[in-house]
Amino acid sequence: MANDKTEGIKEELKGMINKGIGSITGNEDRKLKGEAQITEGENRKDLGDQRENAEKGKTDPGNPSNL
Template identity: 60%
Template sequence: MNSDQKEGIKEQIKGWTDTAIGSVTGNEDRKLKGDVEITNGANRKDYGDQKDNVGKGIEDPGEPTNQ
């Protein structure tokens, strides 16, 4: 697992936490911040997956799921 995959997962977890806390407390700004973090984390993890696929010689590295 490369650093982009790890950081992407960490960002997603942070986002899920912020979204949950925002939901419980009724803080719409925190919920929105969490949604953005989830999206950014997913994008960074997909980027890391693509880099990993290129390193493995996968013909279509644009497929973000590791094979």
């Protein structure tokens, strides 16, 4: 589960870099790719949190208040 969180953070960082470079250079495709990577990374981190909560036996693993 820590793997999902780690991979999510890495994907978010790649997205931030691509979005920044796309903004600076005016490359809309790279900027959009970065935004998609950021979203994918956030989703991957959430998946890791939900799996971790499920393993802990939380009744609603998708609820962030269970952290």
